[in-house]
Amino acid sequence: MPNKPARYGIKSWVACDARSSYAWKMQLYTGKKPTATAAASSAAGREEREEEEEKEEEKDEGRKKGKGRGGSEKNQGTRVVLDVTKGLTGRNITCDNFFTSYELAQRLLLETNNTLLGTIRKNKPELPDALLALRGRRVLSSKFAFTRDTALVSYLAKKNKNVLLLSTFHTRTADVVGRRQRADNKPAVILDYNSNKGGVDNLDKVVATYSCRRMTARWPLAVFHNILDVSSYNAFVIWRELNPDWLPGKRNKRRVFLKQLGKALVAPLIERRTRLPRAEAAAAVVKTHRLAAGGGGGGCSGSGGVTTTPALPPPPPPPPPPSSSAAAATSTAPVNPPLPASKRKRCQVCPSKKDCKTHNVCRGCEKYICRGCALLYCPACANYFCSSSERGSV
Incomplete structure (x- = not known):
């Protein structure tokens, strides 16, 4: 061109x-x-x-190449x-x-x-x-x-x-x-x-800044990528006009909007999955989303973005006060002692680009998991989860 x-x-x-x-x-x-x-x-x-096409072709023999039949x-x-x-x-x-x-x-x-x-x-x-x-x-x-x-x-x-x-x-x-x-x-x-x-030129510039385009030899896919980019920018313009006080003072509003928009578009598809993906990182993302959305967390936050709030199941009713010996045993003995690990391996939840190695192993699936990806529970919640999983398995 x-x-x-x-x-x-x-x-x-x-x-x-x-x-x-x-x-x-x-x-x-x-x-x-x-x-x-x-x-x-x-x-x-x-x-x-x-017959008409043959006549037109005869008439157009002297025309320059590239102008087409008509x-x-x-x-x-x-x-x-x-x-x-x-x-x-x-x-x-x-x-x-x-x-x-x-x-x-x-x-x-x-x-x-x-x-x-x-x-x-x-x-x-x-x-x-x-x-x-x-x-x-x-x-x-x-x-x-x-x-x-x-x-x-x-x-x-x-x-x-x-x-x-x-x-x-x-x-x-x-x-x-x-x-x-x-x-x-x-x-x-x-x-x-x-x-x-400069309206059209500026549109090309802002769309190229954050784009979902990928190398492809199929022109319908290239058109589809452009439609996604322009549609997301139009959505950002409408959102900014309806919420002028959203993220005041920040200069990366469109980046934040696109990130939250992508999560909101992917969330219904993750919830609709019947099986976990084969990739470890993708499976961890699905598990984390399901755990966060289990208690109904998620929706529009006060700042205008779509967020998900982690929500744990309601805690069990408080047990009767134990004796002093039972309380001492509860405070001294660990509820879920960690499994012994033979050697350090990479965390199976972290992305492949992050080379994070650890000795910790998950007690449920026996996969290596680092401290940043692990979740911490108090003894009462840990006992509740263990008892509920045993009841579900029975």
């Missing part, structure tokens, strides 16, 4: 909010849209379609903007010179009551010659042209560099010119365009 950081990719048209980069609508580019003639021919018989799409920019802004009313649409045209600006005003602001190419027929002429013009000078609902601006940023903009958002001279207190004498229409043009 020319003028793009990546050599290969899938093109998609995106309409974003200029401030938050919230993706309003996305549309994958899959080639030229079928016309009414193509739709009618597809409804005809197979033999008739084959040539390039006409008014593609207008069609794309109308598609991705469908459902929006009373908004200002900012786009670059690939999309901007006088026809698009008038259709947006009449059909959806939306205004348009964008750069426009020099080969458009609606541009007057006075805005295109550069002879005798000073650098950093501007020229303006107006109709009843449209404004055209020609700004000479450098020598022989003419910047042309079309706007239906700035309809008065004062709105277009603005206050010229800058050294570059940029009119207000250019300043507004510069402040609103």
Whole structure:
């Protein structure tokens, strides 16, 4: 793809909010849209379609390679903007010179009551010659042209560099010119365009910061990864607007949100599992989650994140006061003496990247477990768990 950081990719048209980069609508580019003639021919018989295709192929032999059987799409920019802004009313649409045209600006005003602001190419027929002429013009000078609902601006940023903009958002001279207190004498229409043009580029940047993309040769999977990234960012924008006091002063809010979102999405699948996974680390995660969710812990915390609160079973009723000899035996003899370990081995609960070795062995499954992964219980709770497990086994 020319003028793009990546050599290969899938093109998609995106309409974003200029401030938050919230993706309003996305549309994958899959080639030229079928016309009414193509739709009618597809409804005809197979033999008739084959004859028409043969005739079209004969006519298109002289065309350049890569433009397709039907040539390039006409008014593609207008069609794309109308598609991705469908459902929006009373908004200002900012786009670059690939999309901007006088026809698009008038259709947006009449059909959806939306205004348009964008750069426009020099080969458009609606541009007057006075805005295109550069002879005798000073650098950093501007020229303006107006109709009843449209404004055209020609700004000479450098020598022989003419910047042309079309706007239906700035309809008065004062709105277009603005206050010229800058050294570059940029009119207000250019300043507004510069402040609103980076919505899509910023979306690409923030999505690439925390992404779930993986190397793949299947394009549907690449599209799915992009959908997940954009959807998670949209969810973060909505959550931040609904909870402005969430995690005040922190600069990694999106990282925390994605971490809590991932846990919340995985939790129902973990609870639905009937068997433990084969991997030791994955099995430990499932066991820890089930133990934490056993008492109904989990939900929305006060800070707005989805958390799980470990909850142990209710403690047994207090036993009758034992005699002094029994109390002494309870305090001196350990309830669950550790199993003797022959040698130090790696903890079977810690992840593989963490080389943690220990002598401790679990009394239930006889697996090696370090102190950081083990859980501590008082003698009363340990007796209760042992007695409940024996009753369950019987």
